[in-house]
Amino acid sequence: MASPSSLTPPPVPPELHVTNRETLLNSLRRHLSESSRPLYGFVLLQGGEEQNRYDTDHTELFRQESYFAYLFGVREPGFYGAIDIATGKSVLFAPRLPAEYAVWLGEIEPLSYFKERYMVSMVHYTDEIATVLHDEYKGSGKPVLFLLHGINTDSDLFSKPAEFQGIDKFDTDLTTLHPVLSECRVIKSDPELALIQFANDISSEAHVEVMRKIRVGMYEYQLESMFLHHTYMYGGCRHCSYTCICATGDNSAVLHYGHAAAPNDRILEDGDLALLDMGAEYNFYGSDITCSYPVNGKFTPDQALIYNAVLDAHNAVISTMKPGVSWLGMHKLAEKVILESLKRGRILVGNVDDMMVKRLGAVFMPHGLGHLLGIDTHDTGGYPKGTERSKEPGLKSLRTTRELQEGMVITVEPGCYFIDALLVPAMGNSNTTKFFNHEAVSRFKGFGGVRIESDVLVMANGCKNMTNVPREISEIEAVMAGAPWPLDK
Amino acid sequence: MASPSSLTPPPVPPELHVTNRETLLNSLRRHLSESSRPLYGFVLLQGGEEQNRYDTDHTELFRQESYFAYLFGVREPGFYGAIDIATGKSVLFAPRLPAEYAVWLGEIEPLSYFKERYMVSMVHYTDEIATVLHDEYKGSGKPVLFLLHGINTDSDLFSKPAEFQGIDKFDTDLTTLHPVLSECRVIKSDPELALIQFANDISSEAHVEVMRKIRVGMYEYQLESMFLHHTYMYGGCRHCSYTCICATGDNSAVLHYGHAAAPNDRILEDGDLALLDMGAEYNFYGSDITCSYPVNGKFTPDQALIYNAVLDAHNAVISTMKPGVSWLGMHKLAEKVILESLKRGRILVGNVDDMMVKRLGAVFMPHGLGHLLGIDTHDTGGYPKGTERSKEPGLKSLRTTRELQEGMVITVEPGCYFIDALLVPAMGNSNTTKFFNHEAVSRFKGFGGVRIESDVLVMANGCKNMTNVPREISEIEAVMAGAPWPLDK
Ligand SMILES: [Mn+2]
Ligand SMILES: [Mn+2]
Numbered sequence: 001m002a003s004p005s006s007l008t009p010p011p012v013p014p015e016l017h018v019t020n021r022e023t024l025l026n027s028l029r030r031h032l033s034e035s036s037r038p039l040y041g042f043v044l045l046q047g048g049e050e051q052n053r054y055d056t057d058h059t060e061l062f063r064q065e066s067y068f069a070y071l072f073g074v075r076e077p078g079f080y081g082a083i084d085i086a087t088g089k090s091v092l093f094a095p096r097l098p099a100e101y102a103v104w105l106g107e108i109e110p111l112s113y114f115k116e117r118y119m120v121s122m123v124h125y126t127d128e129i130a131t132v133l134h135d136e137y138k139g140s141g142k143p144v145l146f147l148l149h150g151i152n153t154d155s156d157l158f159s160k161p162a163e164f165q166g167i168d169k170f171d172t173d174l175t176t177l178h179p180v181l182s183e184c185r186v187i188k189s190d191p192e193l194a195l196i197q198f199a200n201d202i203s204s205e206a207h208v209e210v211m212r213k214i215r216v217g218m219y220e221y222q223l224e225s226m227f228l229h230h231t232y233m234y235g236g237c238r239h240c241s242y243t244c245i246c247a248t249g250d251n252s253a254v255l256h257y258g259h260a261a262a263p264n265d266r267i268l269e270d271g272d273l274a275l276l277d278m279g280a281e282y283n284f285y286g287s288d289i290t291c292s293y294p295v296n297g298k299f300t301p302d303q304a305l306i307y308n309a310v311l312d313a314h315n316a317v318i319s320t321m322k323p324g325v326s327w328l329g330m331h332k333l334a335e336k337v338i339l340e341s342l343k344r345g346r347i348l349v350g351n352v353d354d355m356m357v358k359r360l361g362a363v364f365m366p367h368g369l370g371h372l373l374g375i376d377t378h379d380t381g382g383y384p385k386g387t388e389r390s391k392e393p394g395l396k397s398l399r400t401t402r403e404l405q406e407g408m409v410i411t412v413e414p415g416c417y418f419i420d421a422l423l424v425p426a427m428g429n430s431n432t433t434k435f436f437n438h439e440a441v442s443r444f445k446g447f448g449g450v451r452i453e454s455d456v457l458v459m460a461n462g463c464k465n466m467t468n469v470p471r472e473i474s475e476i477e478a479v480m481a482g483a484p485w486p487l488d489k
Numbered sequence: 490m491a492s493p494s495s496l497t498p499p500p501v502p503p504e505l506h507v508t509n510r511e512t513l514l515n516s517l518r519r520h521l522s523e524s525s526r527p528l529y530g531f532v533l534l535q536g537g538e539e540q541n542r543y544d545t546d547h548t549e550l551f552r553q554e555s556y557f558a559y560l561f562g563v564r565e566p567g568f569y570g571a572i573d574i575a576t577g578k579s580v581l582f583a584p585r586l587p588a589e590y591a592v593w594l595g596e597i598e599p600l601s602y603f604k605e606r607y608m609v610s611m612v613h614y615t616d617e618i619a620t621v622l623h624d625e626y627k628g629s630g631k632p633v634l635f636l637l638h639g640i641n642t643d644s645d646l647f648s649k650p651a652e653f654q655g656i657d658k659f660d661t662d663l664t665t666l667h668p669v670l671s672e673c674r675v676i677k678s679d680p681e682l683a684l685i686q687f688a689n690d691i692s693s694e695a696h697v698e699v700m701r702k703i704r705v706g707m708y709e710y711q712l713e714s715m716f717l718h719h720t721y722m723y724g725g726c727r728h729c730s731y732t733c734i735c736a737t738g739d740n741s742a743v744l745h746y747g748h749a750a751a752p753n754d755r756i757l758e759d760g761d762l763a764l765l766d767m768g769a770e771y772n773f774y775g776s777d778i779t780c781s782y783p784v785n786g787k788f789t790p791d792q793a794l795i796y797n798a799v800l801d802a803h804n805a806v807i808s809t810m811k812p813g814v815s816w817l818g819m820h821k822l823a824e825k826v827i828l829e830s831l832k833r834g835r836i837l838v839g840n841v842d843d844m845m846v847k848r849l850g851a852v853f854m855p856h857g858l859g860h861l862l863g864i865d866t867h868d869t870g871g872y873p874k875g876t877e878r879s880k881e882p883g884l885k886s887l888r889t890t891r892e893l894q895e896g897m898v899i900t901v902e903p904g905c906y907f908i909d910a911l912l913v914p915a916m917g918n919s920n921t922t923k924f925f926n927h928e929a930v931s932r933f934k935g936f937g938g939v940r941i942e943s944d945v946l947v948m949a950n951g952c953k954n955m956t957n958v959p960r961e962i963s964e965i966e967a968v969m970a971g972a973p974w975p976l977d978k
Pocket of ligand 2: 942
């Protein structure tokens with residue numbers, strides 16, 4: 001039997017994180033120079049720690065904190081990491097493990113193991129942070145520690161500044177590091193792109209696998225299981241970028257379906273649309289891909305109408321993306337293409353520009369067009385200091401409104417959903433009721449929705465779609481009927 | 490093609506949690522009566538909340554807190570639950586969800602949905618706790634809330650007593666509930682046993698599936714992926730009882746291998762032993778199963794020697810288990826059987842009783858023989874108030890030393906490992922060096938270890954092994970060579 005995968009997990013170059021540290025160092029030095037501050041002190045980050053589930057001794061599978069992963073690539077819990085701004089030297093601080101660790105959890109690696117594995121200048125124990133940093137310090141006065149403290153504009157949560165015994169022997173700066181480091185993560189280096197590409201390759205392949213095996217009568221979670229298995233078995237991806245959304249029928253209108261209270265547990269029915277939003281993570285770097293298609297393998301005319309409206313928006317955006325283009329503008333472009341299609345399909349009536357003014361796009365696509373992607377699925381840097389979210393429907397859900405820059409990876413994920421909670425008020429509102437062909441809309445009761453999501457790299461003269469799954473209706477129907485992917489020409 | 494599974498996820502009777510609440514109520518009332526306290530007040534528990542990963546908006550897949558799951562079976566986050574000690578009425582308090590929840594996360598269920606689904610007397614919102622409980626209270630004075638506060642003897646962590654706005658209008662009792670509720674969980678009801686049995690059935694089947702597909706050249710994590718896929722795809726098990734331990738070669742001597750710092754990433758070699766400790770969870774109830782066998786499907790004489798030593802211990806314990814038997818005694822029985830086998834195999838020399846006195850068993854089996862199993866893999870009640878852990882090697886690792894009682898489910902998991910960190914000191918120690926055939930032991934350098942783990946129900950006149958996997962060497966070799974399981978007679 002042919003292997004169900006043509007892929008092999010690529011080696012991860014530890015230089016990737018060395019480069020990330022250099023990127024930060026250059027950026028931080030430039031920033032300090034511009035404000036005439038001395039180029040002394042240390043960046044200090046505290047890595048993540050293993051967590052127990054409530055009071056039990058069930059330990060959750062550890063995943064490194066994302067900023068720490070970016071700078072140091074450390075997979076083990078309980079570390080700290082520092083970068084000397086004056087010399088560029090990097091230091092890891094490893095937890096001092098008790099002797100019985102060797103019996104229960106594995107060999108206790110010598111410090112040299114971490115030095116080599118993570119390509120840092122030196123490694124000490126976490127109880128030596130104060131001493132080591134004082135010894136290394138060549139400036140005058142108390143050494144300054146640049147700690148990570150700032151808000152995540154997607155969660156509104158704050159990062160946790162490093163804490164350790166002896167921190168009182170240092171001055172601490174809580175404001176400088178976060179915006180600089182967040183910004184570093186926005187532009188991806190080539191080795192980072194290689195990992196995101198692999199996460200895309202294995203996830204694309206897994207989506208095709210699910211497309212081939214989906215059947216009426218299955219549970220939604222079986223699609224999730226197939227996806228997870230493919231990406232782990234053949235891609236070595238132990239983590240997903242996010243909880244799989246395997247929404248069928250009406251569930252496909254629930255944007256973040258799949259969580260514990262809506263756990264992918266519906267049985268697939270003939271005539272359902274499936275909206276599958278699933279992406280694997282490889283060595284910290286993620287992917288985020290959505291495919292939508294009929295469970296039975298053949299689009300109905302109504303399904304084709306909505307699907308093509310979204311696909312046209314997806315393609316229009318990708319054809320336009322290049323450095324300098326505004327993401328807010330791309331969102332509006334997608335809205336407009338979708339509204340035009342709905343008008344052509346006689347679901348909407350009237351002037352599309354008027355609809356745009358009344359924000360009708362947000363009734364059908366309440367979420368943002370896409371978000372930066374990297375170590376976090378909703379990656380940092382969406383709203384740098386001084387920029388603000390729109391308050392308008394749809395636009396306020398955008399996770400970024402920036403101008404595109406070369407090296408950004410951003411998802412393009414237009415959608416069109418029939419959500420009663422939004423449609424009923426809009427159709428009843430005297431300002432917008434006239435745009436709806438009420439009879440036609442009623443045909444879509446219980447239809448759910450369509451989303452098409454690809455991960456796109458902004459390049460010097462345009463962009464590159466890193467996702468490779470069947471998108472045209474003819475392609476999807478062919479693959480679901482057994483054709484190979486990519487299709488033979 | 491025949492389906493790879495003969496199983497179907499069973500429906501979960503909501504009465505299960507009704508029964509659990511009755512069990513607690515009876516036990517708590519008895520306890521209060523015995524100390525001449527009034528039968529008034531409320532048990533109040535706070536369910537688990539969804540967690541973000543660090544500062545990001547990555548939400549971890551929610552799993553209900555175990556005590557709350559036991560009493561209420563609620564799969565959604567953010568709930569509270571109360572039981573009225575006077576009337577036995579049960580109340581759930583649901584979070585008041587914002588309107589936009591419907592767009593992003595799914596339909597907002599009416600309170601009646603939860604009342605029916607979880608078979609409670611009434612459902613209110615979490616901002617109504619103080620009012621509702623005051624209204625329901627029929628006693629005199631301030632109502633007493635029995636809150637959950639106590640130590641988990643496996644993790645040494647404390648459960649979190651419920652907190653809510655208005656708690657100052659109540660008296661709180663932090664000491665009564667925890668020991669009573671922990672003890673309720675020790676004896677399993679028939680509906681609980683049915684879930685543990687299903688978790689065992691699907692996990693046993695998945696172990697057999699892995700046994701059939703394991704090949705030299707695979708990565709350890711591919712075994713994990715196959716197991717997870719089988720239990721989710723065919724058993725609907727979204728959660729595992731614990732992180733899979735897929736240890737091969739030398740790794741099989743690391744008792745809790747498989748975590749993030751030792752992530753099942755070795756390539757399987759010809760001649761390796763595999764030690765696979767994996768168990769699925771079904772509707773909160775777990776399983777915990779270990780199979781050990783050669784990757785290439787054929788035991789060498791040395792592998793057979795150690796394997797049979799452990800299997801004999803496993804079988805000797807199961808033949809002896811019944812109510813009234815001491816678990817500490819079972820641990821020592823297992824040790825003795827293993828030491829006798831090692832002596833017969835000329836790895837040890839001398840008097841086995843002397844070896845027992847010198848705690849030599851703990852050199853080869855540093856962990857406890859087994860632990861209570863239920864909603865937690867290491868389930869509550871191992872050391873009730875007033876009981877203490879042994880300080881002796883091996884025995885101190887026991888998660889319980891209780892007498893067996895009908896209705897307990899406990900794992901039987903003897904093991905025999907060649908761990909340098911334990912062997913080198915014991916062989917060098919003047920008290921124990923004489924017991925070792927040093928030349929023979931050296932043959933086992935890098936051998937790893939063997940563990941055999943089954944989940945066993947204590948019954949009135951003996952016990953029942955709920956796990957069903959090939960255990961005899963002949964059975965394992967037959968199944969790995971393609972025979973069906975169970976074997977045709
Ligand atoms: Mn996305
Ligand atoms: Mn166990």
